Amino acid sequence: MPAEPATVFPIPATVTAPPRCDFSSQRGSREVHLEPKYGQGACRATVRYLWTGAPGAPTVIVQGGISADRDVCASPGQANGWWSELVGEGAAIDLAQCRVLSIDYLVPADLPGASAVSSEDQADALAALVDDLGIGRVLAFVGASYGAMTGLAFAARHPGKLRRLVALAGAHRPHPLATAQRSVQRGIVRLGLESGQVDQALNLARQLAMTTYRGAEEFSRRFAAGPELREGRFHFPVEDYLEHAGRSFVARFDATRFLALSESIDLHDISPERVRTPTSLVGFPSDRLVPLADLCELQRRLGGTASLDVVESPYGHDAFLKETTRLAPLVREALECCHGEYA
Structure with a gap:
């Protein structure tokens, strides 16, 4: 599949109030070199991405569940995003203070010769994209559900590219x-x-x-x-x-x-001991897909410092989508604790 030319849009920070700064939004695709876990060797994969926020600000990777796409927030031609209540100007993931990078997940059709796609493949694609865009190191990886699994894989495989991991409703293995x-x-x-x-x-x-x-x-x-x-x-x-x-x-x-x-x-399996990046975990007692006990085990076994916040909610696994007001201070705090030390 040919690469999608990157389109760069300078856009106002908001359409409802005078902008505090000019945002930059880049939407496109890049070809990256990958070695799929379930493949037959190295291949070239096309990664479709959105990179948006304050120019020159540190980058935060944001990934959601398997049905989420790169449109995590509003951008030119996209009135809203699947997590706009947490990602935007003045939101917990503040586009006036950072740039957000998100991709469309890869599938085997994107990986020539691969029989399946792994969370490690998604992490490697993001790491290659971080290099290709000249980012080098990201402030944080905020992942929910499958995105949390991808974040754990990213932290385990590319620790030098990441300062903090924030994982919501996702563990080191499926129950x-x-x-x-x-x-x-x-x-x-x-x-x-x-x-x-x-x-x-x-x-x-x-x-x-x-x-x-x-x-x-x-x-x-x-x-x-x-x-x-x-x-x-x-x-x-x-x-x-x-x-x-x-x-x-x-x-x-x-x-x-x-x-x-x-x-x-269900193929996801990351050794927690390999994750030495400081990690903030968030779990929901009503979540029947990712039991709180699995997150407790993950916290105990992680190779670096880790916190676990428990949020009571009637919404089960979907609480990461439904409880944005309650999650916002937790995400904001996790990002603020490493913002000043970012290099």
């Missing part, structure tokens, strides 16, 4: 029960590919995934009403929510991409 749940989702999608019912299968897989992303307390509160008879059968309140989530996902995601990145989560 076996979460792997079982994702395995069923992948089985549904593979059955759809074999039968020619791809959209229906991806829709159902996403519906099943939603039952693992959210917490029991939220479902109990939102969907406690009784069923109603519609179109000859009983419909339960939760069904409309799940069907909407499935349709929305099918409209913006690809089945083969889903299979590759879902599998990548």
Whole structure:
């Protein structure tokens, strides 16, 4: 795939108030040299990225779950981002004080000869991009869910390029029960590919995934009403929510991409002892995909200093998306503690 020419936009810091500074936004792609973990040797991979914020400021890498893309915040041509409440001018990840770098995750199709993609491959792609853009060393890596896994891989493999890791709802390995749940989702999608019912299968897989992303307390509160008879059968309140989530996902995601990145989560395995970068962990007791016990183990075993903040939330794994107001001071504090010492 040819590289996407980088487009550099000088943009005002905000459209609702006089800008405090001029921001620079670079959106494009670079070809980087990688040796995929599950490949047959070195290859060239095209990495699509967004790099935006205050010119000359230190860079913060931000990565989310497998369905997140490089549009983590608002940028030219993109009115909003998937984490705009945490990334923006004056936000916890303040674009007036830093530049944010984010990529679209790689899949095997981006890695010639690779049978699967690993969190280490994503980390190596980011490290190569950091070099190619002339950044050298980033202030922090803020990762949530699969992004936290990628951040751990980055810290283990490229410690000299990173000052601090902030990992939300992600551990050094997947929990076996979460792997079982994702395995069923992948089985549904593979059955759809074999039968020619791809959209229906991806829709159902996403519906099943939603039952693992959210917490029991939220479902109990939102969907406690009784069923109603519609179109000859009983419909339960939760069904409309799940069907909407499935349709929305099918409209913006690809089945083969889903299979590759879902599998990548379950291939993830990083030795905590190799991570010597100062690390801030955030976990949610209602998270059934990343149990708090796994984060406690990770904190104990990390090779460097590590803190663990526990945030009570009814939203389960998705609390990293839903609890931005409560997460903001934790992320801000983690970044501020290394801002003054950044070199």
